Amino acid sequence: MNKLKRQEIFERWRAANPEPTTELKFKNTFELLISVILSAQATDVSVNKATDALYKVADTPEKIAALGTAGLKAYIKTIGLFNTKAVNVVKTCELLIKNHKSKVPGNREALEALPGVGRKTANVVLNTAFRQVAMAVDTHIFRVSNRSAIAPGKNVIEVEKKLLKFVPEEFLLDAHHWLILHGRYTCLARKPRCGSCTIEDLCEYKQKTID
DSSP, X not given: OOHHHHHHHHHHHHHHOSSOOOSSOOSSHHHHHHHHHHXXXXXXXXXXXXXXXXXXXXXXXXXXXXXXXXXHHHHHTTSTTHHHHHHHHHHHHHHHHHHHTTOOOSSHHXXXXXXXXOHHHHHHHHHHTTOOOOOOOOHHHHHHHHHHOSSOOSSHHHHHHHHHHHSOGGGTTTHHHHHXXXXXXXXXXXXXXXXXXXXXXXXXXXXXXXX
């Protein structure tokens, strides 16, 4: 895919959605961090349902730490892998209190040192909360990048590096959100909705559908 095509793709996405953002519901950076940890291998909808009740009673590191693992599980038991996530979230809250004055750090190294926070989670927080250029490559972004040929790669790190290299600079800050939304609602895993796609004529996927 050439530079002009990539430019046009992101111009169309920006025109349709000038201020894209995550579909996770949060009121501050701490809530965003916890929601992103909980969202691993789970839908944003399921996380939002659980955190709607959780954040009403525990919206700080101190309050979630006070709940303890057992107390937290009661709120997140509908989310996949909730046992492991409960342990990680409580430990993360304890470390935020101990090492960061209960504030979410704004750098990758400190974020990835928190339990349950990998590269993808750190990228979401850095991009969404701290407005740093970062590409959180999940299954949706990996699929869209490869299918369309925007940034093809064999693994998530390769795709991440290519996106940072090839996405026009003016779109870098919000590119992650446009890509994930496109993968979630249009470029579906089993059957992409090519007939309803705003970038169908620019996409280089060879097995386009008519839907």
